[in-house]
Amino acid sequence: MNNKQKIYFFSQLQTDGDQNMVDILGGKGANIAEMCKLGLPVPPGFTLATSLCSDYLKTKSLSTSLKKNIKKNIAKTEGIIERTFGGSNPLLLSVRSGAPVSMPGMMETILNIGLTSKTIPFMIDATSGNERFVYDSYRRLIMMYADVVMEKALKLNKSSRPIRELMEKELDSIKKVNGYKNDSNMKAKDWKVLSEKYLKIVKKEFGVPFPDDHYEQLYGAVAAVFESWNGKRAKEYRSFEKISSSMGTAVNVQAMVFGNLGKNSGTGVAFTRNPSTGENNFFGEWLPNAQGEDVVAGVRTPHPIIDEKNSNKSLSVALPKAFEDLKDVRKRLENHFDDMQDIEFTIQENKLWMLQTRRGKRTGIAAIKIATDMVKEKLITKEVAVGRVRPVQIYESLLKNIVAEDLNNNTPVSSGLPAGPGASCGSAVFTAEKAEALGKKGKKVILIREETSPEDIHGMHYSEGILTSRGGLTSHAALVARGWGKSCVVGCQDLTIDKSHRFAKIADKKIKEGDQITLNGSSGDIYIGGLRLFQNPLDNVGPLSQLLSWADKIRKLKIRTNADTPEDCERALEFGAEGVGLCRTEHMFFDEKRVHEFRKMILAQDKKSRTSYLKNLLPFQTKDFYKIFKKMDGLPVTVRLLDPPLHEFINIQRKEMKNLANDMGLSLKLVEERVESLKEANPMLGHRGCRLGVSYPEVTSMQAHAIIGAAVRLKKEGKNPKVELMIPLVSNLKEFLNQKNIVLEAKNEIIGKSGLKINLKIGTMIEIPRACLVAEDIAKEADFFSFGTNDLTQTTFGFSRDDTGTFFPHYFNEEILSVDPFEEIDRKGVGRLMKMAVKDARAVKNSISIGICGEHGGEPKSIEFCKILGLDYVSCSPYRVPIARLAAAQVEI
Secondary structure (H helix, E strand, O other): OOOOOEEEEEEEEEOOOOOOOOHHHHHHHHHHHHHHHOOOOOOEEEEOHHHHHHHHHHHOOOOOOOOOOOHHHHHHHHHHHHHHOOOEEEOEEEEEEOOOOOOOOOOOOOEEEEOOHHHHHHHHHHOOOOOOHHHHHHHHHHHHHHHHHHHHOOOOOOOOOOOOHHHHHHHHHHHHHHHHHHHHHOOHHHHHHHHHHHHHHHHHOOOOOOOOOHHHHHHHHHHHHHHHHHHHHHHHHHHHHHOOOOOOOOEEEEEOOEEEEEEOOEEEEHHHHHHHOOOOOOOEEEEEEOOOHHHOOOOOOOOOOOOOOOOOHHHHHOOOHHHHHHHHHHHHHHHHHOOOOOEEEEEEEEEEEEEEEEEEOHHHHHHHHHHHHHHOOOOOOHHHHHHHHHHHHHHHHHHOOHHHHHHHHOOOEEOOEEEEOOEEEEEOOOOOHHHHHHHHHHOEEEEEOOOOOOOHHHHHHHOEEEEEEOOOOOOOHHHHHHHOOOOOEEEOOEEEEEEOOOOOEEOEEEEOOOOOOEEEOOOOEEEEEEOOOOOOOOOOOOHHHHHHHHHHOOOEEEEEOOOOOOOHHHHHHHOOOOEEEEOOOOHHHHHHHOOOOOOOOHOOOOHHHHHHHHHHHHHHHHHHHHHHHHOOOOOOEEEOOOOOOOOHHHOOOHHHHHHHHHHHHOOOOHHHHHHHHOOOOOOHHHOOOOHHHHHHHHHHHHHHHHHHHHHHHHHHHHOOOOEEEEEEOOOOHHHHHHHHHHHHHHHHHHHHHHHOOOOEEEEEEEOOOOHHHHHHHHHHOEEEEEOHHHHHHHHHHOOOOOOOOOOOOHHOOOOOOOOOOOOOOOOOOOOHHHHHHHHHHHHHHHOOEEOOHHHHHHHHHHHHHHHOOOOEEEEEEEEHHHHHOOOOOOOOO
16 A cells, blocks of 8 residues: 555445554544445545645645545545536535544534535436425535634634524524424425525625535535644643644545435434443434434434334334344444444435444443453453553542433533542532531531641541632642542632631622532532432442452552541452552541640640650550551551641631640740741741651650550551551651651560560651652661652642642643643653662662552552552552552553
8 A cells, every 4th residue: 555645545345444544544534444344334435644634734725636636536436426526416525524533523524515506406306306305405515614614714704603603593583484393394495595595694794605616615625624623622622631733633525325315314323332331232312314413413302223112213113124234233343343332324215324433432330341241242351351441430430420411401600620539419618617517417518618728627528529719639628539539629710718608609609508519520510509419339249340350460560548547448448459558647636636735745845745745645646556557457558657737737716725825824925926936938848747756756756656556456466567657758868867766766665565576667758859869878778668749749840739720721721731740740850750769779779669659649641650660559549549450450461
């Protein structure tokens, strides 16, 4: 085959392309060619290669040589179809887009090209005087061509109203005058009158007549489809889906077949399996006496292809022969492509014609079921099944979602960043205290805040979902929501909350406390009112468990979880976690009694007093760790020592200060002064992590005693705790040794008394660039490294992750950044530091265990990078464990 070929012909007699030529022919053209090779009934035509799109966009014209080549291929089409383009037995053409990556509905289509004042009478004769059909087809051509070519591509419109809107108004007027309910009631004379009105509208609005030459129509349509590659919606879709803008679209020129020729004709769209549930049944809709755009546009209510009631409107009953042919095609396509297909077809006077097939889009639930079913049916292997399901589809299958009907019938009032999984619905509340009070009573609430902090944790726990006006995808609200599997939308710039905490406004819509609100955490959309939700139960013997069991046999990376409570651990174990990669101890302090004691410790003036207050916390911490270690018996648990800035614990009101003053026997003024003295200009880079332990070694000592004491207690009970104690925010070896020595002192004290040996490792969290640069030194003394990629990204870029929502949109629009580095590891910067740290650490201690516990631990491309680096494990929130299991397997395939 000539690789420089620009146009590829297809028919059942001769086909130049095949399904492997997607980059050249686009998805539609490649699959049309493949259907021809299978001998399926496909109207003949030809595909203009994707390379011609970039040629056109550079010159904004079709070359003379290209036009000659088009004419040659039309002659071939005429020879097969036995009709002539522009002749007395007219051949009409469709022009459709077809990019290498599916972009449904984003580009343009024009039908019935070739109808002119010359060919209309011939077309009427060729259809035995069917004027109604011919003028119906002509008015469609005028509208589509005026919209796609003259308005969008050539920008000829002189008025502010879209041409399609003006034409729809004329159609509605004729229907109203004649009392017609549907387009199907229109008669031949009506379509003829409407066509004449459309021609007048074109002349008036564009200042030029509608083209009456068949080749002018064709060339205009081809150019317009190329032009639509850079249309607004196509560019937005590519940006959203991260599709390259350089690939361009192919153009498919094909002989028209007609579903609007009468009651024995029709058109439809079908899926070879149910795209919502994955059930192996034929699923689709059709319309009698219609063209393809009618099904997609929703101007008429379609009928099922097959239904349980066997109604007369179903295709199986109305046109049984065509249905049987379609059923046969369904089977052949699935067996050939080894996947569920989305097909478009037309039936012209009982004859079936296939217009398109492509890999059908499906829900997460359907994707999993189809993949596992096809393994049972011996269509695909287990490895193919594991590789076929996208990790995000695993996530979708576990979450609540909005019922499709409600989603279609409601418009979001605004949107934010889709920060946390699935959907939620409940009564609006504006304080964590209110959320907790109502949640404890079993009420479903949505917590609405400017941004959440660790002190809101109790309210977040009792909320169905969380909505904030500030923050990004790795803000506190987002991190907690993902960890708990709660729906969350952050950074809604239309949201303002009244200081009274009694109401809020979203895009001028007032939401009072108690009003129903629905969040779609997967899309970021916000709805006023209560939409219906559904959730599929987690089935340990169902398709998801089966798919993940296959993935587990393939993957090499271990999968741990980020979990702070026994409940988190239990959920993560259900999802297949192989240990805890991050247990954050700060959340354990935010119980009202505990945080009061901890605040007393912070405000104390001397070590003796601090130690005294911490002793009150020791039993609580020991009990917390005991429960977690017991739940994870035999599996590694990485516990991070206290990390957040002190300011998060003392961000308190006057009432709490009075309580502290009374309890500590201090004056209110002294407490206020002490609180004020502890405030920092930039607390996230201030007194936190190991720095806190250096200043307050008694805090590290208390936590070490609690962690090791809990492990010893379990050891006495015959359990097998595996503890990894992690020192946070280390930037040099001496910091690490300072804290390690305190831990070892506690260990020796407890072990000396008990005489028991426990499995204890002491390591550090690598989250500061300097730690990566001196990893060789730290590794000599550390048993393990865990990359905290949230803070490592923050400190490498110098971005505050909670504030990126204000400027990241501009960065993406200007293509300064292609992806959010807080979502996907930045390989050139952050990744380079990680690579250096791994290489240097393993050079001095080959056995050192290295993992990742930032949010990136559940993101597929980041997991791929972790595999490349040679990490031992990734750790992520419980709900992302199944995603990580699949993604880690896909890296190996």
